[in-house]
């Protein structure tokens with residue numbers, strides 16, 4: 001051996017539970033980074049994850065314009081006026097779920113409602129929430145977490161409290177009544193660390209609103225790793241409902257069943273952003289609840305649970321097996 005000899009590559013372990021018991025599901029090249037990415041599935045917790053992780057450098061201005069691996073991203077329009085995007089459908093749906101939870105769990109609390117939007121991006125959800133004078137009868141205290149040029153704008157121009165990586169890890173425990181993590185966790189190479197942090201930051205009885213793709217849905221199962229959502233440069237940690245529930249439980253959170261409406265509609269119209277005629281037809285069809293439920297089944301949107309932090313809020317804490325939050 002010489003000093004220049006390379007160390008043997010270490011075998012990957014699961015990024016959610018640490019298990020070395022993995023199955024290689026296949027490899028495919030990225031659209032922008034012409035590397036062969038491997039998709040590993042964990043036999044212990046069912047996480048599907050991508051190796052190698054290509055880093056956060058891909059989240060640049062081109063990405064934010066929709067010129068990167070996700071053509072449906074449009075931070076520019078969302079930052080200027082989220083109402084000109086379809087995201088308001090999703091925001092209203094998430095607010096409805098949170099309100100139902102809060103009214104049921106702390107009906108008479110006069111305290112300000114502390115809400116953290118983790119991965120707040122262009123800030124559309126923060127602005128949507130700020131426009132409401134009160135939420136579940138309580139004044140709102142909003143915080144965002146993200147890094148990059150839009151996080152800086154939201155802090156300096158829009159006056160939001162925005163925490164960067166260092167600041168959020170210094171935040172005291174049990175600070176927030178609600179934490180939203182909307183289409184964020186699939187981008188993170190260390191999802192367990194984020195769920196542990198979120199669990200620490202939630203107050204007892206607090207709500208985690210989390211959305212991410214469902215790799216167990218009929219559409220995803222049909223396409224395997226060639227499902228469009230399996231974009232290896234950006235979506236590096238991919239879940240099914242059981243895997244997500246295990247991750248919650250491993251970090252002291254209780255899975256909470258939900259039923260989405262506007263979030264389902266948003267996912268469809270967003271994917272048709274560049275096909276205006278189909279998009280108009282879809283928007284019309286999605287006024288019919290049976291069609292929404294069909295799409296929900298095909299993409300498994302409502303099958304992905306949210307979570308609550310066990311413990312006493314100002315009232316009874318929801319427990320597993322309670323009626324679906326809708």
Ligand SMILES: [Zn+2]
Pocket residue numbers: 014015016017018019042043044045046047
């Ligand atoms: Zn695992």
